[in-house]
Amino acid sequence: MMPAISNNPVLITFPPSLDSELARFLLKHYGIEHQEEPHAFLFCFLFTLWHSGTFVFPLLYGDSFKLVGPRPMAEYFDPRSVPNLRLFPQDAADKRQVDSDWTLFNETLAFATARFAYYHLLPYRDLMIRPLSLGTPHFEVKTVEVAYPIYAGTLRILLGLSAQKAQDSLDQIRKVFDAVDARLAVQENFLVGDRLTLSDVAFAVAAAPLVLPPAYGGPIPSFDQMPEPMQAAIHEMRGRPAGAFALQVYNQQRGRSSAAVG
Numbered sequence: 564m565m566p567a568i569s570n571n572p573v574l575i576t577f578p579p580s581l582d583s584e585l586a587r588f589l590l591k592h593y594g595i596e597h598q599e600e601p602h603a604f605l606f607c608f609l610f611t612l613w614h615s616g617t618f619v620f621p622l623l624y625g626d627s628f629k630l631v632g633p634r635p636m637a638e639y640f641d642p643r644s645v646p647n648l649r650l651f652p653q654d655a656a657d658k659r660q661v662d663s664d665w666t667l668f669n670e671t672l673a674f675a676t677a678r679f680a681y682y683h684l685l686p687y688r689d690l691m692i693r694p695l696s697l698g699t700p701h702f703e704v705k706t707v708e709v710a711y712p713i714y715a716g717t718l719r720i721l722l723g724l725s726a727q728k729a730q731d732s733l734d735q736i737r738k739v740f741d742a743v744d745a746r747l748a749v750q751e752n753f754l755v756g757d758r759l760t761l762s763d764v765a766f767a768v769a770a771a772p773l774v775l776p777p778a779y780g781g782p783i784p785s786f787d788q789m790p791e792p793m794q795a796a797i798h799e800m801r802g803r804p805a806g807a808f809a810l811q812v813y814n815q816q817r818g819r820s821s822a823a824v825g
Contacts, residue, residue: 572625574599577607579694581673584781585633585768586621588817593640593648597623603696603703604714634665637761650761660755664762672739673769675732678722680772682729683793685715690784697782733796736773743805759816767812773800776813
């Protein structure tokens with residue numbers, strides 16, 4: 564086991580991103596004390612580039628490591644954690660399932676969730692300024708307020724937003740929820756094996772904007788503030804076994820704290 568981390572590492576995030584929320588979830592799970600440094604979109608690229616030579620966020624950096632993205636964070640801290648907190652199973656078949664789930668949840672579902680949500684939320688400037696800039700330096704907040712059309716336009720281009728793609732994303736979300744519903748019909752408590760794994764956490768985070776768990780750590784409008792298409796999707800997903808499972812993972816795991824790394 565590695566020595567305890569002495570100086571709190573810094574986590575650079577774009578506040579509303581799902582990968583940033585997944586990083587928060589993982590660091591909380593592993594008991595890693597850290598300082599979050601949120602930055603507005605575009606600005607976050609400058610800070611990750613400065614500290615690690617990459618445009619990718621979230622970035623966790625400390626005295627002895629620079630970890631880019633949530634998966635490298637899990638791979639770094641998992642083997643250094645106490646056994647009951649490890650999220651990668653030992654069984655080879657279960658490990659392959661977790662790797663497959665990572666693609667399905669962290670890539671396919673998370674992208675569909677982001678595309679669907681941003682399509683419906685970005686037209687509401689006053690609603691979205693807070694999620695896009697919460698906790699960032701004052702200059703960045705003011706920049707988002709003044710240049711909101713530029714920020715919204717950049718996100719529309721990067722995500723390829725359109726009415727048809729938003730509908731396609733909702734169809735993809737339903738397809739993934741169908742698959743999770745089917746798995747939960749066989750085993751209720753966890754998606755892989757008989758304990759919490761990275762599959763459960765990755766699904767819960769990717770589904771979170773569609774079920775709004777109270778312990779969600781990213782800035783997001785409340786249900787009452789959402790436009791009708793978002794409210795309808797949230798109502799639908801919360802009513803499904805997969806949605807209830809995502810809420811359960813957050814309720815049981817997000818507030819958990821422990822000395823996980825030796």
